[in-house]
Amino acid sequence: MDANRDSSLATDDELLQAQAELWNHVFAYTKSMSLRCAVELGIPDAIHRRGGSITVPDLVAELSLPPSRTPYLRRLMRLLAHAGFFDAGPAPDAYGLTLLSRLLVSAPGAGQGLSPFALAMLHPIIVSPSMSLAAWFRAADDAARVPFATAHGGREFYAVVKENPEFGAAFNEAMACDGRFVMDLIVRGHGQDLFRGIASLVDVGGGSGAAARAIAAAFPHVKCSVLELPHVVASVPPGDGGVEFVAGDMFERVPKADAVLLKVRPRRLPWLMDELD
Numbered sequence: 166m167d168a169n170r171d172s173s174l175a176t177d178d179e180l181l182q183a184q185a186e187l188w189n190h191v192f193a194y195t196k197s198m199s200l201r202c203a204v205e206l207g208i209p210d211a212i213h214r215r216g217g218s219i220t221v222p223d224l225v226a227e228l229s230l231p232p233s234r235t236p237y238l239r240r241l242m243r244l245l246a247h248a249g250f251f252d253a254g255p256a257p258d259a260y261g262l263t264l265l266s267r268l269l270v271s272a273p274g275a276g277q278g279l280s281p282f283a284l285a286m287l288h289p290i291i292v293s294p295s296m297s298l299a300a301w302f303r304a305a306d307d308a309a310r311v312p313f314a315t316a317h318g319g320r321e322f323y324a325v326v327k328e329n330p331e332f333g334a335a336f337n338e339a340m341a342c343d344g345r346f347v348m349d350l351i352v353r354g355h356g357q358d359l360f361r362g363i364a365s366l367v368d369v370g371g372g373s374g375a376a377a378r379a380i381a382a383a384f385p386h387v388k389c390s391v392l393e394l395p396h397v398v399a400s401v402p403p404g405d406g407g408v409e410f411v412a413g414d415m416f417e418r419v420p421k422a423d424a425v426l427l428k429v430r431p432r433r434l435p436w437l438m439d440e441l442d
């Protein structure tokens with residue numbers, strides 16, 4: 166259907182199709198929330214432990230859930246299978262891992278360990294400010310540059326990360342697992358070209374050093390360091406993985422090195438940070 170057409174000219178079928186699309190958008194969050202639930206329960210790891218496929222009653226037992234939850238878990242699995250996370254294979258009432266859910270499996274060699282990323286990005290501290298996006302647009306006062314600050318007592322994102330150790334640890338682990346995953350692929354695919362002639366590298370805002378460690382392991386001749394905020398450096402176990410940590414502020418000083426790595430993410434969440442953060 167032509168998205169710009171006047172709805173008075175649409176056929177009943179087209180109106181119903183448009184309503185179905187509207188419902189898809191209205192309920193899109195059910196996918197995210199079901200994913201969060203699956204990760205919190207440890208469903209991808211449980212299926213992996215049971216050889217890659219499991220029936221719903223066995224999954225209830227494996228997760229030590231009350232048997233009365235079986236029909237509800239079945240509905241959750243059906244939704245997640247529809248979203249591509251699990252494969253409703255040939256056996257009745259059984260679900261297997263897909264490429265997508267293998268990304269979440271934590272066992273080394275069996276999956277990519279990206280569950281912490283899903284958990285942190287779907288944490289209430291990140292999600293809840295989105296509920297006040299419209300109110301923020303309407304607000305006359307300019308004090309809060311983004312809805313995140315309004316929802317969190319005027320504090321910017323990294324101040325909240327610092328003040329909330331549980332969320333801080335979850336956020337750092339999310340960055341670490343994603344950094345490790347991406348950097349392993351980059352090193353595997355393009356590392357020889359990328360790091361030729363480089364003797365030292367500093368990863369600016371490099372979190373707990375997962376990406377720098379992946380580079381140091383693959384290219385031992387590259388002296389890798391990480392520049393991070395002091396509270397992040399303080400949370401990294403000492404003597405970890407051949408990477409030097411420098412506590413500081415990237416806007417004040419960046420240690421000298423042959424190469425600077427600054428890996429940032431596209432600003433997908435308009436309520437979280439603005440261009441100045």
Ligand SMILES: C[S@@+](CC[C@H](N)C(=O)[O-])C[C@H]1O[C@@H](n2cnc3c(N)ncnc32)[C@H](O)[C@@H]1O
Pocket residue numbers: 323340341343344369370371372373392393394397413414415416427428429430
């Ligand atoms: C979005 S995370 C990215 C982490 C990692 N580079 C990655 O891509 O996975 C941004 C990191 O920058 C750090 N950071 C924020 N402001 C900083 C500053 N002024 N100086 C140094 N690091 C900073 C944060 O603590 C956080 O770990």
